[in-house]
Amino acid sequence: MNVANAEPAADGDGERPPSVRVEGRETVVVSAARTRSDDLPRATRTCTVECASGVRGTDEWAGVPVDALAVAADFPGETTHLHVAAADFAADVPIRPALGGILAFEREGDREDGAVGLPRFVADGVPGERLVKRVERLSAVALDAGEEPEVG
Template sequence: MHSSSVESTEVNDENRRALADRERPRIEVVGRETVIVSPGIDLPRANLTCTVECASGVRATDEWTGVPVAALADAADFSGDTTHLRVESADFAADVPIRPALGGIVAFERRGDRDDGEVGLPRLVADGVPGERLVKRVERVSAVALNAEEEPRVG
């Protein structure tokens, strides 16, 4: 009976680890290489204090912590002709101009750990980028080269 109890505990521990892995956000970053980024990955971390103005007009200044977009660009080997980052969640995508994006981060934390559903971590956060392009619940970041006739995507 005792060994049965131990086996049951091991299964429960495995189930907890599997659940934690599913709940830990993972972001696919695509350039010439593809890398998977999660909060525990060994990439530089940075803090960024940034004011985000949502499309609704609500403004919030917070301190965010995450991986610098420049480090992601290096890790995924973004091409020199990259003009935008296509940042995607399950139901939204936006093309963000590369220059302001490179000064931003993909945030996994917000000061005060205030993820009340409105924060939508992980989130792209960058100064000089309109709020509707600061995608929440990021799942994928891709380097894209838009030509002059192409409209950057948002929606």
């Protein structure tokens, strides 16, 4: 299977599960089903997320390491930020802490809202407002010196 061109399979209802486009020099499409296959590595991270409301929670998240996605999508060497986008929100995350994160398709624990907001970008040391929920796209970007990273 060619990782750059793989599309997620339809589920039993004929609908495609949520998928995320990862854009560098190549485009990779990632879904929860692909995190359980052999073509992408799977990782688990324990991260504390502090929401804009001030609520903090430490959870175990499972998904694909961002550094593996960067390799699969062939992020250019001049990449300074990871642009994380949902339908209604986007944030630019400095590339170094972003590479230590994961694109999570699962959240462990007994919380009733365990699947709410997935897929989600999570990484330790990244402010909560940049840990985007319901991610649709990750893109390698090169911001110019003095250019403000997007959040909102």
